[in-house]
Amino acid sequence: MHQLGSRSSDGTPRMKIGYVGGGSQGWAHTLINDLAQCEDVAGTVALYDVDYEAAAANAKLGNRVVDRADADGDWTFEAVRELDDALSDADFVVCSIQDPPEETFVHDIDLPKRYGIHQPVADTVGPGGTLRAMRAIPQYREIAATVRERCPDAWVINYTNPMTVCTRTLYEEFPEIKAIGLCHEVFQLQELFAEIAERHLEEADDVNREEIHVNVKGINHFTWIDEARWRGRDLYRFLDDELEARKPLNDFEPGAMADASYWVTNYRVAFDLYDRFGALPAAGDRHLVEFVPWYLDLDDPEELHRWGIRFTPSSARRPDEGPSQTERYLSGEDAFELSESGEELVDIVRALLGLEPVETHLNYPNEGQMADLPEGAVVETNALLTGDDVSPLTAGSLPDEVRSMVETHVTNQKTLVEAGFDGDLDRAFRAFLNDPLVTIDRAAAAALFTDLVEREREY
Amino acid sequence: MHQLGSRSSDGTPRMKIGYVGGGSQGWAHTLINDLAQCEDVAGTVALYDVDYEAAAANAKLGNRVVDRADADGDWTFEAVRELDDALSDADFVVCSIQDPPEETFVHDIDLPKRYGIHQPVADTVGPGGTLRAMRAIPQYREIAATVRERCPDAWVINYTNPMTVCTRTLYEEFPEIKAIGLCHEVFQLQELFAEIAERHLEEADDVNREEIHVNVKGINHFTWIDEARWRGRDLYRFLDDELEARKPLNDFEPGAMADASYWVTNYRVAFDLYDRFGALPAAGDRHLVEFVPWYLDLDDPEELHRWGIRFTPSSARRPDEGPSQTERYLSGEDAFELSESGEELVDIVRALLGLEPVETHLNYPNEGQMADLPEGAVVETNALLTGDDVSPLTAGSLPDEVRSMVETHVTNQKTLVEAGFDGDLDRAFRAFLNDPLVTIDRAAAAALFTDLVEREREY
Amino acid sequence: MHQLGSRSSDGTPRMKIGYVGGGSQGWAHTLINDLAQCEDVAGTVALYDVDYEAAAANAKLGNRVVDRADADGDWTFEAVRELDDALSDADFVVCSIQDPPEETFVHDIDLPKRYGIHQPVADTVGPGGTLRAMRAIPQYREIAATVRERCPDAWVINYTNPMTVCTRTLYEEFPEIKAIGLCHEVFQLQELFAEIAERHLEEADDVNREEIHVNVKGINHFTWIDEARWRGRDLYRFLDDELEARKPLNDFEPGAMADASYWVTNYRVAFDLYDRFGALPAAGDRHLVEFVPWYLDLDDPEELHRWGIRFTPSSARRPDEGPSQTERYLSGEDAFELSESGEELVDIVRALLGLEPVETHLNYPNEGQMADLPEGAVVETNALLTGDDVSPLTAGSLPDEVRSMVETHVTNQKTLVEAGFDGDLDRAFRAFLNDPLVTIDRAAAAALFTDLVEREREY
Amino acid sequence: MHQLGSRSSDGTPRMKIGYVGGGSQGWAHTLINDLAQCEDVAGTVALYDVDYEAAAANAKLGNRVVDRADADGDWTFEAVRELDDALSDADFVVCSIQDPPEETFVHDIDLPKRYGIHQPVADTVGPGGTLRAMRAIPQYREIAATVRERCPDAWVINYTNPMTVCTRTLYEEFPEIKAIGLCHEVFQLQELFAEIAERHLEEADDVNREEIHVNVKGINHFTWIDEARWRGRDLYRFLDDELEARKPLNDFEPGAMADASYWVTNYRVAFDLYDRFGALPAAGDRHLVEFVPWYLDLDDPEELHRWGIRFTPSSARRPDEGPSQTERYLSGEDAFELSESGEELVDIVRALLGLEPVETHLNYPNEGQMADLPEGAVVETNALLTGDDVSPLTAGSLPDEVRSMVETHVTNQKTLVEAGFDGDLDRAFRAFLNDPLVTIDRAAAAALFTDLVEREREY
Numbered sequence A, B, C, D: 001m002h003q004l005g006s007r008s009s010d011g012t013p014r015m016k017i018g019y020v021g022g023g024s025q026g027w028a029h030t031l032i033n034d035l036a037q038c039e040d041v042a043g044t045v046a047l048y049d050v051d052y053e054a055a056a057a058n059a060k061l062g063n064r065v066v067d068r069a070d071a072d073g074d075w076t077f078e079a080v081r082e083l084d085d086a087l088s089d090a091d092f093v094v095c096s097i098q099d100p101p102e103e104t105f106v107h108d109i110d111l112p113k114r115y116g117i118h119q120p121v122a123d124t125v126g127p128g129g130t131l132r133a134m135r136a137i138p139q140y141r142e143i144a145a146t147v148r149e150r151c152p153d154a155w156v157i158n159y160t161n162p163m164t165v166c167t168r169t170l171y172e173e174f175p176e177i178k179a180i181g182l183c184h185e186v187f188q189l190q191e192l193f194a195e196i197a198e199r200h201l202e203e204a205d206d207v208n209r210e211e212i213h214v215n216v217k218g219i220n221h222f223t224w225i226d227e228a229r230w231r232g233r234d235l236y237r238f239l240d241d242e243l244e245a246r247k248p249l250n251d252f253e254p255g256a257m258a259d260a261s262y263w264v265t266n267y268r269v270a271f272d273l274y275d276r277f278g279a280l281p282a283a284g285d286r287h288l289v290e291f292v293p294w295y296l297d298l299d300d301p302e303e304l305h306r307w308g309i310r311f312t313p314s315s316a317r318r319p320d321e322g323p324s325q326t327e328r329y330l331s332g333e334d335a336f337e338l339s340e341s342g343e344e345l346v347d348i349v350r351a352l353l354g355l356e357p358v359e360t361h362l363n364y365p366n367e368g369q370m371a372d373l374p375e376g377a378v379v380e381t382n383a384l385l386t387g388d389d390v391s392p393l394t395a396g397s398l399p400d401e402v403r404s405m406v407e408t409h410v411t412n413q414k415t416l417v418e419a420g421f422d423g424d425l426d427r428a429f430r431a432f433l434n435d436p437l438v439t440i441d442r443a444a445a446a447a448l449f450t451d452l453v454e455r456e457r458e459y
């Protein structure tokens, strides 16, 4: 791309953002909030969603918010009926989509459970993640093909899971695409280190997550940290003390988490893995247990509570009944208050426009940032974003044992993408069999796989 | 080495073989048998064993056999009391050693069983293989150091398990060593393909194992085959039919193997893995189940019978009481009959002396023969042996899923060797935790590991 | 391929050989000679040549020879008018082609000379080799495409230069092709080592080239040797003495070679490179000087004589006038005597048919045999040929400086093949500029390149 | 290092800088200038030099300057007599050393000239660079060993040439060292792109070098650029126009540069290389011509003027007579004016202290930033510097031809460092022979090498 956006008469860059999944209740609201407060960039947001009505409601909400006196942003929102229209001449494309959970996610969790395979999240790996990947690949091929056609120089920012497979699919379909994948998971660990700084360093009070510099490496939801600093002071050296203070790690009672939030994490699994391998995983425990074989071979699901986490029942994945959040905002039932969202999207847009560099962790094809993982695999590391450029920072190597575990998943992700492009269910089944959670008999695995594929065939 | 052996007046090469573990009841007898029939090479065999008496008895037996009228070989056997003496000026060194099983092997099998970890063989991977590796590393460092000192140009031929770790240790201690590791396991699969040739090809009757050319790749006891031919005719294409004919694969009854040989294999696990990943493992099912997570997570050990194999109880590892085989031969209780042993050792010695080239599979550091595994890892592939040279044949790549499984073990083997050289038990424990059979809790694993290390500390 | 050839009633394998370039005066006669003496394989040879008459004359000669009483072979020769017919259902394809030298080779040598670039051979690298590669690539694409269409399971054996580019083109066009490239150049060095064995080892008299085992590594005409043995005895250790005995290396007088054979080599350049880098090049000096920058930067071409070699004038490349060798054989002017040709082709055919394994050096895509060169580059190393299989032997690494020189040519060869497939003259020109012999100004190089391309456009 | 520097009572970080080569007339003055204006860091600078008097004079000058009213910095300078003292407990180490040019540099240039080898700079590659590397390696081993002993957590910042070899030596001697190499050469190309921006983009006036973002890759003085942007706008696309505007490139007259500055560059060689290979070298033409074989094979040195550059005669390398610059400042003959130096050192110190991140290009061991060059080679790419951390940015791959040229020098640098550590002159001579400028006969090269080594043996 030679020039992102154009300039209005006062020099403010103007651009178009195409939003795929623009009918969402979460991301779309955050985007409205952040753009309403963004003064130095202006433009339009084209919201596309398979649920057009939801997109239209968000457009209405967006326009209403930016017109308010407390909003400084100069933005227009519109809903469009075709993906082509959303992406046509876009400068940025944001993707955040989800299939109807009641027809997909519910099966991803409940069918494997019948075979004794329990998954707290089921969106990245395991049977659920595998199926989700198989559904996402054709959707992401279509997005990439439309980008090639309508806005080949646009930056594509993906938020959808399975993050790694979706991002890899974009590059596989259109190798010249400029796409990154963003995920919040590492933020939690930065917050943990902010607490550690406050606890161990006299001069540290009220440390902000953004001040914590961590060296991120691995793949999404199975990233690892081996350096952490606050203003150049090493925080990583305090982890052994932190580990001791938490021991015994799995001392919660079965049942103890019955009333906890589905999303709670106590970092007990993360510290157990740190204790095993000497590097600290940078994702919530609910994710981590799905990547390795040690935590989910349970007779009674409540046993998982020992680690301070719980299963999210598939029922929690079904949409609530009643008016949506957008509807509640539009009806005035809830007030839409402008706030500091903590979301990086607008900062990233500004960086790519050349306004101010940003360093953050993101998902990107490996071109050397993780020299001990295969080239072309989508990995998660730090990167520097400047005008029209994303350059990953080299992250160094992983402990051997960790690398071998990560590489198993990288292999499966590659297999799934290849299988998706070739429409080869047998090949996809190989990845399914090689997943650490699929410890059942090959025949049972075949039955489960077939069952899952059948139920979700249309997605 | 500029010249292996010397020449006697009639031009027959003469050489010295140093035999480490020369008191054994199996290998030593085979070697006596084969040398007694070897006409074109002559020399001496120095037998060294921690059990000197056993070595002396074998020396006596060897000399008695080669003096018989039906023996053509010109060889002398002697027992020596020091490793240094066995290896001094040797042209070849043969290693085949075993710790007292009643004090090691028994624990390797029985202690893990208490934690629910069942191992049919326990000599390569899993808790038993890990401990065995930890015991072998210092022994093999000593052998390599003695080779460096006493016979740096000798060829070292290893038969001891864990094959990969022992061979890697030799190279780690003395990088210029000329060492290979030999194992019979692949022979069985060649025999299976000989049967397949006879079954499917009209022109094939009475096919000999040695006529079967297979492309071998992987690591010892977890090798894989993806090409098989008899006189240039492809046999691999018949595997799908062979698989179908064996289905359902795990249809033996629990208990069905109660009276079977401990060493029986029906290739049901091998075909299950072929069905999963499209390449055929080239090792007995007893070994295969220890490398992957799918077969040994049993409530009742008899369940393993479904796959046509059984556990070898630790009692079977204890030596029989009464006179040893050597003693029975010497006393005349058993007759020592010269036979065609099928053992390759003498052919390999002849090849390395420049008499006749040999192609066989062997264990050797990776220098490109397996381009998708790390350089320096000891791998098992075909090789060509000519005068003073071993050159591996390139074996091509493994299916992605298989490579990722093999690489997990390669990683653990590397870790174990490094830990062994540094005397770092914590590092060894990481490999232990990363083993596919160690699915138990980290605390339980630590207890098991400590327990094993304690009991076998002196070996 | 599941089965090469068929079987006649007496069990002798029967096959078809398609010969591309079958009108030649050299190779075709050797093939006739060797097949006339080959008893255990029978079949037909289809001779194809752009000069149909020459092919027809060879067919006539071939049939006449095999009918003679002193010929044991059961073979039929026929000339065909289309490549398709030559290759249809072939079991083996032999390629040995040459463009009319008076319209190509002459320019390859004479035009660069005007720019001060002298080339003794001009068939592999340098301006001549580059142009020859550009002419060969479309021809070899056509051959590979015809193999895919007409005989996808056949083994293709190439003798044409530039060997590396021709062989790489075959694989680039049809990745499943089974092709090897054969070249005699290394044989000369084996003969040199045979002499060295006789000179230095008491027990060695009358050593045959085939008894010399050398470790071959590199690319065609720029291969290197770092191990040499005769019956397991190291010969490489004598090279330092041999070098001293030849010093000073470049002590021939300018003019001294004026009457020598064009093809003479005294290994003075080879020993100079051995002296520089510690490995011995395994090609004639005429080839070697074209791969490196040190020998051909001459004011007066006679200066090259110092190294014991001379330039082959382009006139020597023009065909002789008068009746061809085939015509002289057919007319009875010359007698066709059966002889031991020393050519390996029939042995290789027999090996691939599963009759008897052969170890030789050959050109083949790198799959690990040269771990320090890029995967997929066509390299020259030893290989073992058995029934329907070619497996390269790992050759280990090159000295760093040698590797960097070899890699420069590997890079250029890759560039040329890519440029040839894309029809991209600019890309080809980059390889031309990166050639060590092209030391002239970029503008002059562009003029020379354009000139060469113009003159030879139609080939 | 857990904490760089300490804090004074007002919270300003305080630190010690050890300056090796602190008697210099250039760098030391710039450092004094910059520290005198640095308000948010304070501390001491220990100046060490083999010429103690020069260091003492600089210390005196430094203290005098920071005491002036217009200086805000709180710094103390002291000269020390031992390297140990300079580095003891240092937080930063700055290295900028030079052997007496009249006894080294002069030979580096003049001796090769007698053999027809002309070098404009002679400090990085070529005979001069090779010898300079051989002299520097023991010096840099001593520095690294002293760092290990006296200040293992310090950041070491090297400015000495040959940059790559010096930096690599530091890591080879002390692998845990935290060292970077800084060089200005790329700045010139950023300035060129600033001009290009002003010329081609309407909105760009008065563009500052620092606003130009270039993707830097390669090795010091042979770095390349393949992306250039100003505020996110692509500038690289204008290079073809810029090239055309400069054609013919080598149209200066011989003699035309006779009165030019020795250091002049017109980017004609850089554009010629861009024309050849499609990437733009990011170093002055004087350096570039030494890395490739095309420009320095001259009969008359004045021919080099065609490219808009000239040779620096060795006489220009001799120190001027009369009082040094320091002496002139101290005597008041010249006034020391505080100015904006453009030097990055103080910014880099501040970044590593955690005050403000800096992105710049620097020399650092390859850990993936240049995935197509060997791991561990010291390469030059962009990097992000934050609190106690340097993380290179991945730079992507080079054009194949460029990579092969760069790799030749990487190979030589590796060889030189190995030879330097082993004290192996033969090995160093191999690198010498493999240098693109050493096109002379091996015997002549040996004579030149021996001559150079003799004359400079004591350094």
Ligand SMILES: [Mg+2]
Binding pocket: A389, A390, A391, D215, D227, D394, D395
């Ligand atoms: Mg970049």
Ligand SMILES: [Mg+2]
Binding pocket: B389, B390, B391, C215, C227, C394, C395
């Ligand atoms: Mg070899």
Ligand SMILES: [Mg+2]
Binding pocket: B215, B227, B394, B395, C389, C390, C391
């Ligand atoms: Mg093969």
Ligand SMILES: [Mg+2]
Binding pocket: A215, A227, A394, A395, D389, D390, D391
């Ligand atoms: Mg870092």
